[in-house]
Amino acid sequence: MTDDLLQLQVSNIETMVLTGIYSEETHLPQPLRVSVTVDLKLPTRKYAPDTPLAESKNYLDLKHAVTQSLPEGLHFTLIEAVADHVCAKLFAEDERVLRVEVTIVKLAISEKGEEIGIRMVRNRA
Numbered sequence: 001m002t003d004d005l006l007q008l009q010v011s012n013i014e015t016m017v018l019t020g021i022y023s024e025e026t027h028l029p030q031p032l033r034v035s036v037t038v039d040l041k042l043p044t045r046k047y048a049p050d051t052p053l054a055e056s057k058n059y060l061d062l063k064h065a066v067t068q069s070l071p072e073g074l075h076f077t078l079i080e081a082v083a084d085h086v087c088a089k090l091f092a093e094d095e096r097v098l099r100v101e102v103t104i105v106k107l108a109i110s111e112k113g114e115e116i117g118i119r120m121v122r123n124r125a
């Protein structure tokens with residue numbers, strides 16, 4: 001039998017990040033579309049109407065891990081490093097975070113409905 005699980009999700013956060021391999025990408029931030037899913041350890045008791053937020057995790061923490069935790073001015077060669085930074089932030093701030101999934105679409109190179117990017121899944125070590 002699989003364990004019960006709570007997944008928190010924030011999709012399609014658009015944010016500007018200094019990232020890219022090529023020289024023209026090293027000076028100006030570019031738009032990324034980032035989605036984050038966190039698997040959270042569930043408390044043993046069920047959620048009741050008056051259960052406080054402390055019994056879960058604020059889903060806005062996921063958004064802030066993307067929009068507020070990336071050091072301004074730091075250049076990430078690969079978007080994989082952006083994803084790993086988001087994963088590390090979410091694992092560090094809450095012991096209950098068991099798994100983080102980050103999807104990144106690089107908007108500047110996506111055309112005609114393409115979505116070019118990565119999906120990273122990290123489990124707590």
Ligand SMILES: Nc1nc2c(c(=O)[nH]1)N=C([C@H](O)[C@@H](O)CO)CN2
Pocket residue numbers: 019020021022025077078079080106109118
């Ligand atoms: N797996 C990856 N492949 C590529 C990346 C990346 O970050 N991860 N980046 C680039 C370039 O920066 C490209 O997006 C510029 O057009 C190419 N491949």
